[in-house]
Amino acid sequence: METLKQLRDKIAAGEVKSVDAVKAIFERIDTIEPKVGAYLSLCKEQAMTQAKAVDAKIAAGESVGSLAGVPIAIKDNMCTTFGTTTCASKILENFHAPYNAHVVEKLLASDAVIIGKCNLDEFAMGSSTENSGLKQTKNPWDTTCVPGGSSGGSAAAVAAGLCSGALGSDTGGSIRQPASFCGVVGLKPTYGRVSRYGLVAYGSSLDQIGPLTQDVTDAALLLNVVAGHDERDSTSISEEKAPVQDYLAELDTPVDGLKIATVPHLNAGADASVQKAVEAALEVYKQQGAEIVEIEMPYFDYAVSAYYVIATAEASSNLARYDGVHYGHRSRDAKDYVEVYSKSRDEAFGTEVKRRIMLGTYALSSGYYDAYYLKALKVRNLIRQDFTKAFEQADCLMLPVSPTTAFKIGEKTDDPLQMYLADVYTIAVNLAGVPGISIPCGFDENNLPIGLQIISEPFSEDQLLRIARMYEKHTDWHLRKPEL
Numbered sequence: 001m002e003t004l005k006q007l008r009d010k011i012a013a014g015e016v017k018s019v020d021a022v023k024a025i026f027e028r029i030d031t032i033e034p035k036v037g038a039y040l041s042l043c044k045e046q047a048m049t050q051a052k053a054v055d056a057k058i059a060a061g062e063s064v065g066s067l068a069g070v071p072i073a074i075k076d077n078m079c080t081t082f083g084t085t086t087c088a089s090k091i092l093e094n095f096h097a098p099y100n101a102h103v104v105e106k107l108l109a110s111d112a113v114i115i116g117k118c119n120l121d122e123f124a125m126g127s128s129t130e131n132s133g134l135k136q137t138k139n140p141w142d143t144t145c146v147p148g149g150s151s152g153g154s155a156a157a158v159a160a161g162l163c164s165g166a167l168g169s170d171t172g173g174s175i176r177q178p179a180s181f182c183g184v185v186g187l188k189p190t191y192g193r194v195s196r197y198g199l200v201a202y203g204s205s206l207d208q209i210g211p212l213t214q215d216v217t218d219a220a221l222l223l224n225v226v227a228g229h230d231e232r233d234s235t236s237i238s239e240e241k242a243p244v245q246d247y248l249a250e251l252d253t254p255v256d257g258l259k260i261a262t263v264p265h266l267n268a269g270a271d272a273s274v275q276k277a278v279e280a281a282l283e284v285y286k287q288q289g290a291e292i293v294e295i296e297m298p299y300f301d302y303a304v305s306a307y308y309v310i311a312t313a314e315a316s317s318n319l320a321r322y323d324g325v326h327y328g329h330r331s332r333d334a335k336d337y338v339e340v341y342s343k344s345r346d347e348a349f350g351t352e353v354k355r356r357i358m359l360g361t362y363a364l365s366s367g368y369y370d371a372y373y374l375k376a377l378k379v380r381n382l383i384r385q386d387f388t389k390a391f392e393q394a395d396c397l398m399l400p401v402s403p404t405t406a407f408k409i410g411e412k413t414d415d416p417l418q419m420y421l422a423d424v425y426t427i428a429v430n431l432a433g434v435p436g437i438s439i440p441c442g443f444d445e446n447n448l449p450i451g452l453q454i455i456s457e458p459f460s461e462d463q464l465l466r467i468a469r470m471y472e473k474h475t476d477w478h479l480r481k482p483e484l
Contacts, residue, residue: 039157087123088120194236273444277441403425
């Protein structure tokens with residue numbers, strides 16, 4: 001299948017019509033989607049209208065946007081005025097948003113064709129997409145395995161060729177981990193690099209939108225479109241403080257004198273096949289002149305504990321708005337206001353969402369705030385310091401994305417702690433607010449993809465993408481596709 005950029009260039013040159021490209025995607029969806037279950041909803045009528053408009057512009061010689069005519073999917077926790085915005089939850093199953101998310105506005109302004117909204121763990125709470133309240137998504141490489149989460153639908157759609165690229169959101173690894181499990185590229189930008197306006201909140205100080213694509217070039221192209229300041233998001237960084245780069249401009253220029261930091265004791269916690277693939281990836285960098293330095297990050301081990309206090313506390317606050325009154329599901333059995341609130345939430349929230357709300361409410365309650373939430377914030381600051389020190393010694397940090405490859409559907413659903421540990425390598429990046437990317441770097445003995453995680457300084461996505469591209473140019477892992 002052609003990459004996003006290849007298809008974009010052909011459409012812009014008039015070699016391929018957007019209408020034909022979009023029709024071909026929907027035909028593939030008709031065949032493959034029943035096996036994968038990546039989408040919660042499709043926007044066929046709107047997509048064809050958009051595609052026809054792009055073709056008309058090109059035929060008339062008018063200028064078109066940088067994603068003109070290309071079929072893009074988005075995770076269904078981003079608001080759209082078309083279709084529903086469900087967050088894969090029964091509480092929002094019939095919710096129609098009154099406005100578009102900032103990233104959706106940017107996609108439409110770039111003449112992208114939005115073809116559908118992808119499945120996720122309910123309210124982005126999970127690591128396997130098994131927590132979706134609406135359907136099960138399967139890994140295109142092995143449909144008995146999970147695609148990862150929470151952006152599992154977006155990752156599966158890209159891997160299965162059901163779109164040219166997709167957007168996901170990453171709160172604790174929710175772009176990078178499914179990208180690793182599905183053998184695609186997943187980029188979590190610096191916190192504040194992409195506006196969260198219109199992203200349904202899970203953990204407001206952690207959430208960040210980013211691209212899932214077939215290769216690094218496509219990730220750079222999508223980031224070019226969605227990155228930038230938005231005055232409607234108070235956490236969006238200003239152009240003066242961190243101007244948006246053209247992430248494609250120097251993408252193929254290797255980083256001279258590259259220094260890569262590794263943390264041996266962290267790598268040792270991964271499965272043997274994952275360790276072997278990461279070590280082999282480091283050798284590819286060495287052959288290009290990179291220097292490997294071993295460092296210590298003493299507070300990294302506390303990231304999971306700190307994250308599940310901070311994230312659940314923020315979730316508890318953010319999800320209080322689903323009260324059965326303003327919008328969303330309302331219980332028909334409620335006798336008074338208290339029951340409207342309690343029964344509506346009990347009926348429509350899934351088990352994992354309830355668990356996280358209760359954990360967060362407990363951590364914020366009187367008598368426990370200092371013991372848990374405040375302490376977690378202090379640990380978060382120590383983790384940030386770990387990254388600051390790491391980047392004083394090297395240009396980037398390289399780690400596995402996940403300790404394992406994709407696991408079987410149902411394997412970890414009865415053990416929440418084991419599920420939480422699937423994000424042990426990714427969570428710290430969100431706590432520190434730094435950018436990270438997952439790129440394919442091999443396969444295990446069961447032919448399941450393995451991802452390499454590269455992490456760099458805040459607002460250094462241009463360098464991060466160049467480092468990732470250095471590896472990609474010398475390997476072909478990203479070219480391999482699942483047989484469906």
